[in-house]
Amino acid sequence: MAFKDVAGNEGVKRILRLALERGRVPNSLIFCGPEGVGKSALALTLAKALNCRAQAADACDDCPSCRAIDAGTHPDVMTLTVEVQKVKAEQAALVKQMACLRPMTGRKRVFIIDDAKDMSAEAANSLLKVLEEPPSFLHLILVTDSPHLLLPTIRSRCGVLAFSPIGREVIERALAGRDFTPEQARILALLVDGNFDRARELVWEEVQALRESAWTLFDAVSADDRPSRFLERFGAVPKSAQEELGRVLEIFASFARDLLLLRLGGQPALLLNPDLEDRLRQAAPAWTAARLLDLLADLDTLLVQLEGNMNKSLLATTFFSDFMELRHA
Numbered sequence: 463m464a465f466k467d468v469a470g471n472e473g474v475k476r477i478l479r480l481a482l483e484r485g486r487v488p489n490s491l492i493f494c495g496p497e498g499v500g501k502s503a504l505a506l507t508l509a510k511a512l513n514c515r516a517q518a519a520d521a522c523d524d525c526p527s528c529r530a531i532d533a534g535t536h537p538d539v540m541t542l543t544v545e546v547q548k549v550k551a552e553q554a555a556l557v558k559q560m561a562c563l564r565p566m567t568g569r570k571r572v573f574i575i576d577d578a579k580d581m582s583a584e585a586a587n588s589l590l591k592v593l594e595e596p597p598s599f600l601h602l603i604l605v606t607d608s609p610h611l612l613l614p615t616i617r618s619r620c621g622v623l624a625f626s627p628i629g630r631e632v633i634e635r636a637l638a639g640r641d642f643t644p645e646q647a648r649i650l651a652l653l654v655d656g657n658f659d660r661a662r663e664l665v666w667e668e669v670q671a672l673r674e675s676a677w678t679l680f681d682a683v684s685a686d687d688r689p690s691r692f693l694e695r696f697g698a699v700p701k702s703a704q705e706e707l708g709r710v711l712e713i714f715a716s717f718a719r720d721l722l723l724l725r726l727g728g729q730p731a732l733l734l735n736p737d738l739e740d741r742l743r744q745a746a747p748a749w750t751a752a753r754l755l756d757l758l759a760d761l762d763t764l765l766v767q768l769e770g771n772m773n774k775s776l777l778a779t780t781f782f783s784d785f786m787e788l789r790h791a
Contacts, residue, residue, distance in 0.1 A: 463507050463532075464521045468500050469636055469658050470628035475504070477623065482511055482519035488621040489596040492578070494609040495625025498657030502541075504625075505574045505603045506531065509539045512601060513568035527568055538568040543576045561592045561600050571600050578604035579611035586613050593619040627656020637661060645736060649673075652716065652734045672706075676713040677738065683785055684748065692785075696778035707778060708768045715761040721746050722754040753788045760784050 465475045481487045487508070493501040510521035510528045513536070521528050530536035542557070557573050565571045575581070581589070592602065593616060602620075609617060630651045636658070637647035646666050653669065654661040682691040696707050716734040723732055724746045730739055764781050768774065 463503060463510075464523055465504075465507055465511075468504050468507055470632050471495075471500060471504070471625050474623050474625060478504070478508055478511075479519050482508075487512065487601065489598070489600055490593050490602045490604075490620040492604045492606065492609055492612070492617065492620045492622045493625060494606050494622060496627055496656065497607050498654075498659035498661075499625045499628055500658060501605045501625050502574070502576055505605055506539075506541070508603065509570075509572040509574065509601070512570040512572060513538065513565075536568065538565040538571045539574075540572070541574040541576065557602070558588050558592050562597060565599055569599070572603065573601070574603045574605065576605045578606040579608045581612075583613075586616060590615055590619070628658040628661075629656070633658055633661050642666060649735065649737070653712065655712070672709060673713055673735070673738075676710045677717070677741065679710065680714055680717050681741075681745070683782065684745065692782050693779065696775070707774060708765065711761055711765055711768070711781070715758060715765070717742070718754050718757045718761065721749050722751060722758070725749060725751050725754065757785065757788050760788075 465479060468475065478487070493505055495501055507521055510523075510531045511517070511519065513527045513531065514521050515525040515527050516522035523529075523532070527536065531539050534541075540557075540560075560571065561573075563571070575589075589602070590613065592600070596602065604612065604616070604620065606612065609622065633654065633656070634647045634651040637650055638644060640662075642650065650661060650664050650666070650669060654664070679692050679695065696710075717738075720733045720735050720738075720742050723729075724742055730736070733739060733742070735742065760781065764777055767777055
């Protein structure tokens with residue numbers, strides 16, 4: 463994978479290419495940003511570019527070095543991942559020992575640490591010694607979605623590159639090249655909120671089934687005679703349904719946004735759920751713009767709370783109560 467093959471974050475890629483052209487890539491970097499935006503992929507591409515035998519500022523994907531890195535067999539490029547929720551101190555000690563050894567076959571030795579925020583204090587302190595005086599041939603890339611959880615002493619010794627969510631249009635174009643219709647690609651790109659990794663894992667039939675289920679629940683909560691269906695599904699949330707609750711509420715938010723668009727006379731081409739336009743138009747008269755704005759605010763708050771350790775069943779019950787108040791206000 464060369465720089466052009468990593469979706470989005472053109473600014474970050476431009477900085478890295480320029481640094482490669484000038485031979486001034488920092489020895490220590492932090493790649494930070496939301497999940498699924500290509501941080502690890504770009505870290506690996508940078509490792510390839512630093513060692514590529516055919517190009518100076520990119521990866522050719524074809525030379526022995528690039529192929530070995532892709533296969534995970536290059537002796538000078540190592541990716542450390544979280545094990546048992548913590549980067550093992552033994553792994554950090556290995557990095558410390560190998561940091562002073564010259565590369566075996568490549569130009570540069572590169573260590574990539576995924577989920578760097580989960581390093582133990584012992585592991586972080588061990589890496590700190592490497593960061594204080596790194597040899598010119600060593601590059602250490604810390605990948606994290608929470609840079610503030612890294613030790614301040616580590617952050618101060620690293621260059622920081624901040625990644626953004628992938629643009630909707632970028633994801634839509636990428637999905638359109640994977641046997642999705644333009645409408646399917648558009649719907650999927652809107653659902654993943656800039657998370658390209660998640661977009662690549664989606665199966666249209668599964669997404670469509672989830673959207674149908676979500677609409678059934680949304681319609682039921684909006685009706686006077688069927689609101690309990692939501693509580694029957696999520697009032698006592700088993701672990702297997704906790705992730706589904708978040709996905710359903712995200713889809714609820716897309717319904718509310720579309721209803722608001724229709725209430726305000728917006729263009730149908732802007733609908734997040736264009737294939738559900740008839741249903742949305744039928745439901746829209748029952749809602750005022752003010753109530754839909756309140757609903758969207760409640761959903762935003764709830765989705766943030768779901769990312770924490772709060773009781774999921776309690777959150778679902780609270781949302782149901784708030785939804786019913788908005789519906790009948």
